[in-house]
Amino acid sequence: MGRSAKAATPLVSFWPMNPSSDLILHAIPDAVRERAAALGFHDADVLFAVRSDLDADGSSVDVWTIVERAQLASIVATGARAGTVVGPFKVAEITKARAFQKVGSGFLQVQVDGVYVDLARYANSRRELFGRVAQHIQRMKDGHPPPEEVLARPSEMQCQECGLPLPGLRAQCPRCVGGRGIFARTLGLMRPYLSSILLLLFVMVVGVCLDLLPPLLQRMMVDRVLNPIKGAPVLSHAESIRLLLMILLGLVGASGSRCLLNVFIGRSTSTIGTRITKELRERLQTKLVSMAVEYYNRHSVGSLMSRVLYDVDYFQGFVTQVAQGFLLNLMLVLGIGGMLFYMNWKLALLVLLPIPFVVVGTTFFWRHIYPRYYKVWDSQSKTAQLLSGLLSGIRLVKAFGQEQREQQRFSGSAAYLQESRRSLEASVATFNPLMGFVFGLGGLIIWYAGGRQVLESHISLGTLMAFFGYMGMFYGPISALSMFTNWVTGFLSAGQRVFEVLDATAVVTEVAKPVAMPTMKGRIEFKNVTFGYDPYTPVLKDVSFTIEPGQFVGVVGKSGSGKTTLVNLLCRFYDPQEGQILVDGVDVREMRQDDLHRHVALVLQEPFLFRASIAENIAYGRPDASPQAVMNAARAANAHDFIARRPSAYDTKLGEHGAGLSGGERQRISIARALLCDPGVLILDEATSSVDTESEQEIQKALVALCKGRTTIAIAHRLSTLKNSDHIHVMEDGRIIESGTHEQLLAQQGVYYKLVKIQTELTRLET
Amino acid sequence: MTATATHNYDDTRLVGIGVRLLLPDATTIFEGTFSLLHVAVKGDTLYRGVFAVTMFPIRHPDRFVSLRYTDDRDREQEIGIIEDLGVFPTEAQRLVRNALVKHYYEQTVSRIYKVDNRFGLLFFEVETQLGRREFVMPWRGDRAEDYGATGKVLLDAFDNRYIIPDLTRLPASDRNALTAYIYW
Numbered sequence: 023m024g025r026s027a028k029a030a031t032p033l034v035s036f037w038p039m040n041p042s043s044d045l046i047l048h049a050i051p052d053a054v055r056e057r058a059a060a061l062g063f064h065d066a067d068v069l070f071a072v073r074s075d076l077d078a079d080g081s082s083v084d085v086w087t088i089v090e091r092a093q094l095a096s097i098v099a100t101g102a103r104a105g106t107v108v109g110p111f112k113v114a115e116i117t118k119a120r121a122f123q124k125v126g127s128g129f130l131q132v133q134v135d136g137v138y139v140d141l142a143r144y145a146n147s148r149r150e151l152f153g154r155v156a157q158h159i160q161r162m163k164d165g166h167p168p169p170e171e172v173l174a175r176p177s178e179m180q181c182q183e184c185g186l187p188l189p190g191l192r193a194q195c196p197r198c199v200g201g202r203g204i205f206a207r208t209l210g211l212m213r214p215y216l217s218s219i220l221l222l223l224f225v226m227v228v229g230v231c232l233d234l235l236p237p238l239l240q241r242m243m244v245d246r247v248l249n250p251i252k253g254a255p256v257l258s259h260a261e262s263i264r265l266l267l268m269i270l271l272g273l274v275g276a277s278g279s280r281c282l283l284n285v286f287i288g289r290s291t292s293t294i295g296t297r298i299t300k301e302l303r304e305r306l307q308t309k310l311v312s313m314a315v316e317y318y319n320r321h322s323v324g325s326l327m328s329r330v331l332y333d334v335d336y337f338q339g340f341v342t343q344v345a346q347g348f349l350l351n352l353m354l355v356l357g358i359g360g361m362l363f364y365m366n367w368k369l370a371l372l373v374l375l376p377i378p379f380v381v382v383g384t385t386f387f388w389r390h391i392y393p394r395y396y397k398v399w400d401s402q403s404k405t406a407q408l409l410s411g412l413l414s415g416i417r418l419v420k421a422f423g424q425e426q427r428e429q430q431r432f433s434g435s436a437a438y439l440q441e442s443r444r445s446l447e448a449s450v451a452t453f454n455p456l457m458g459f460v461f462g463l464g465g466l467i468i469w470y471a472g473g474r475q476v477l478e479s480h481i482s483l484g485t486l487m488a489f490f491g492y493m494g495m496f497y498g499p500i501s502a503l504s505m506f507t508n509w510v511t512g513f514l515s516a517g518q519r520v521f522e523v524l525d526a527t528a529v530v531t532e533v534a535k536p537v538a539m540p541t542m543k544g545r546i547e548f549k550n551v552t553f554g555y556d557p558y559t560p561v562l563k564d565v566s567f568t569i570e571p572g573q574f575v576g577v578v579g580k581s582g583s584g585k586t587t588l589v590n591l592l593c594r595f596y597d598p599q600e601g602q603i604l605v606d607g608v609d610v611r612e613m614r615q616d617d618l619h620r621h622v623a624l625v626l627q628e629p630f631l632f633r634a635s636i637a638e639n640i641a642y643g644r645p646d647a648s649p650q651a652v653m654n655a656a657r658a659a660n661a662h663d664f665i666a667r668r669p670s671a672y673d674t675k676l677g678e679h680g681a682g683l684s685g686g687e688r689q690r691i692s693i694a695r696a697l698l699c700d701p702g703v704l705i706l707d708e709a710t711s712s713v714d715t716e717s718e719q720e721i722q723k724a725l726v727a728l729c730k731g732r733t734t735i736a737i738a739h740r741l742s743t744l745k746n747s748d749h750i751h752v753m754e755d756g757r758i759i760e761s762g763t764h765e766q767l768l769a770q771q772g773v774y775y776k777l778v779k780i781q782t783e784l785t786r787l788e789t
Numbered sequence: 790m791t792a793t794a795t796h797n798y799d800d801t802r803l804v805g806i807g808v809r810l811l812l813p814d815a816t817t818i819f820e821g822t823f824s825l826l827h828v829a830v831k832g833d834t835l836y837r838g839v840f841a842v843t844m845f846p847i848r849h850p851d852r853f854v855s856l857r858y859t860d861d862r863d864r865e866q867e868i869g870i871i872e873d874l875g876v877f878p879t880e881a882q883r884l885v886r887n888a889l890v891k892h893y894y895e896q897t898v899s900r901i902y903k904v905d906n907r908f909g910l911l912f913f914e915v916e917t918q919l920g921r922r923e924f925v926m927p928w929r930g931d932r933a934e935d936y937g938a939t940g941k942v943l944l945d946a947f948d949n950r951y952i953i954p955d956l957t958r959l960p961a962s963d964r965n966a967l968t969a970y971i972y973w
Contacts, residue, residue: 076894078891079887079890079891080890080891080894082919118863120863124840124891124892124893124894125892125893125894125895125950126893126894126895126948126949126950127894129891134823135822136837136861137822137823137825137837137838138838138859139823139825139838140891143891143894145894145947145949146894146947146948146949146950147947147949149947149948179946179947186908186910186925187910187925187927187945187946187947188946197907197908325930396970396972397972400930400972400973404973442972518909522909754862755862755863755864
């Protein structure tokens with residue numbers, strides 16, 4: 023299909039209106055009024071009608087689902103199957119309702135006679151709306167329908183002002199926030215240095231004036247001393263030598279002053295530039311640390327590191343460019359241009375001849391070379407990620423004998439890096455000489471036209487020499503200005519990546535006036551909590567339970583049953599879509615995050631240790647802890663003795679991720695770390711599952727000390743470790759399906775009983 | 790030379806503990822109540838409300854179709870795999886293909902008329918099998934995934950899927966417009 027088809031084909035926007043016109047409350051839509059009436063629907067009884075955009079076969083049509091308190095049905099409103107009905111179904115006959123996600127679309131389904139029936143199909147654009155509709159029908163069915171406002175509230179995926187799709191759920195609308203340009207924002211960063219910058223600008227103006235002086239002095243030297251023009255005062259030999267020396271002294275003075283100014287400008291820009299980059303790096307780091315865990319699911323660590331480490335350097339370059347590059351060159355162009363026109367406007371016009379070519383060249387550069395900077399950055403970032411993954415997983419690579427395949431993968435990545443760099447540098451290498459050639463042509467034109475004017479005595483030789491002096495200085499800055507785009511493109515791409523991080527919205531935010539929790543007893547309550555990492559696919563479904571202070575509660579279940587998600591919500595790495603999590607009666611969303619994190623300690627399956635000393639790792643949560651407190655915690659965690667055996671004991675520097683320690687030793691250090699913080703709530707997420715039996719016994723001993731008197735939630739596959747729990751919850755598919763003590767659950771002979779039986783059998787086989 | 794290239798693997802050892810293959814002589818596929826797909830397997834039971842998913846949608850879009858259902862605890866379960874749909878009766882083939890059509894909703898992009906970058910979002914104007922469309926996608930690495938060796942899947946702000954099966958078959962101008970932004 024050619025581009026001519028553009029006007030002929032109607033353009034369809036693939037995002038819904040916001041606020042939604044797909045939802046009508048208390049009325050039958052006109053498009054299906056007659057058909058709905060024939061099925062027994064009445065305006066007075068209708069709770070709501072919702073429009074979907076797909077027929078069951080995926081064709082684009084309008085389908086209205088009409089919901090009354092007693093019945094519901096879907097009616098196709100447009101297309102070849104207009105008037106086709108699914109239903110009506112009596113609400114009393116429906117057992118469940120759900121929004122069932124497929125690939126690229128979903129179905130609103132109701133369960134009738136034990137089987138799910140497709141009521142309506144919708145494209146993903148309407149996923150949010152139909153997710154609410156399904157929940158509404160389910161709640162209605164269960165006898166407690168939520169308020170209509172919940173159903174009709176505006177989309178969280180679109181801007182409520184302009185309807186633009188948001189970059190992320192509940193993110194700020196980039197259009198309405200009125201994001202300033204990258205340049206303007208960078209200038210904003212310089213505001214604290216305004217006085218220094220103004221001084222710099224003044225010095226630069228003085229510098230430009232000094233730059234304009236030498237050609238004028240040279241003209242005087244030629245026209246008054248070396249080749250005096252007609253009408254000039256006749257000087258004796260001694261007077262000529264004196265004037266020559268004075269002119270030379272003037273040249274030395276101008277050059278020396280310029281040198282001093284350059285030193286001042288260079289040092290000042292370096293001071294301002296390095297300060298700005300330091301502040302920017304600190305802001306980025308602060309922002310990254312404050313970001314919700316969800317953000318890291320979407321961005322690779324390699325690309326974020328690249329932004330903090332390398333992209334920020336462009337901001338120092340920005341200061342240098344403004345002071346010594348762009349602004350200086352602009353002033354020179356204006357100053358020299360003025361002098362050229364003052365000396366001879368006809369020749370000056372000829373000097374401007376190459377300028378259109380510069381403009382065309384710059385435009386070309388922007389359009390065709392600009393995107394290649396992104397490509398280079400991407401290839402660098404990908405190569406770094408690949409290498410980091412390869413080196414971190416080197417044992418696995420060797421164990422599976424995949425060295426050659428990894429070599430090939432890296433080779434592919436290196437080739438991508440090479441090609442993207444080559445492509446960029448080849449373009450730049452072609453662009454630069456072409457521009458140089460164009461400027462060279464300009465010089466030749468002036469030789470011809472200026473030479474003729476000298477021969478015809480319209481201008482003096484000194485004026486022509488001065489003209490050439492200025493022209494040499496004129497093309498330099500023009501050339502630098504055209505090359506400025508080269509730098510600007512790199513800066514813009516780096517700036518965009520840096521500001522993207524600074525502008526990102528942390529999904530988990532603190533309320534304006536959070537509740538301070540100086541102490542925590544450790545009463546935990548989950549109230550009807552529903553949550554999904556993808557908001558439309560719940561991982562936890564209406565989960566409710568209470569843990570009293572000091573209780574030890576075990577959570578068991580298969581992988582993917584939602585155990586770790588409970589922990590993620592309690593630590594407030596994410597917020598639930600529905601329900602509440604209360605600690606000591608306070609909703610964790612209302613609580614000061616610092617307090618929550620100080621009182622809730624985590625011991626994970628894979629303990630994370632930093633590249634620091636053992637003591638620093640233990641005192642990570644309490645850097646002010648005394649050496650004795652650190653040793654006490656280590657002793658309680660059964661870590662003291664193996665630490666003491668090391669030559670540098672607690673001052674032993676650990677490698678990356680605790681390299682140099684066994685898995686059990688790493689875990690005991692992480693337990694000591696948790697112990698030192700004296701948390702009110704302790705979470706053990708498979709704390710012993712990746713260590714050998716001997717280490718496990720050591721860790722179990724450590725855990726006994728750790729859990730004493732604290733509310734403890736222990737997630738474990740090895741059920742034997744939970745036998746003495748005050749309570750055990752069994753999870754399956756996001757729900758708690760069994761609860762009780764070990765003995766009670768065994769007596770129930772349900773899922774827990776089966777799990778215990780399987781594990782006992784496995785243990786018997788192993789021995 | 791890697792171990793992968795020299796070792797002879799005995800895949801038959803996985804038969805019986807791996808997936809269940811559904812064969813025509815033991816599997817009856819038909820449309821039942823509420824026009825739902827029903828599957829009866831000899832020696833097993835009757836499954837209602839069955840849906841179909843391809844296990845290799847890019848490499849083998851017409852083979853290895855998994856027939857699945859939702860059990861009484863709302864868990865998705867697999868009945869078995871149809872390795873080659875072509876060996877089933879015509880009506881069963883039609884029903885399974887219809888079920889596949891219901892499972893996937895993707896637009897295949899044949900032309901890219903315009904890509905604009907504004908506010909960190911990419912505004913696309915494209916031609917798909919449904920006609921001319923415009924959509925907006927956040928300009929992020931996770932919104933454009935590889936699709937086979939030379940294709941891409943673009944996910945718009947609402948996770949609608951736009952497939953470009955083969956970038957090399959796009960007109961050069963379209964490809965340049967795309968790769969100016971989707972360069973990874």
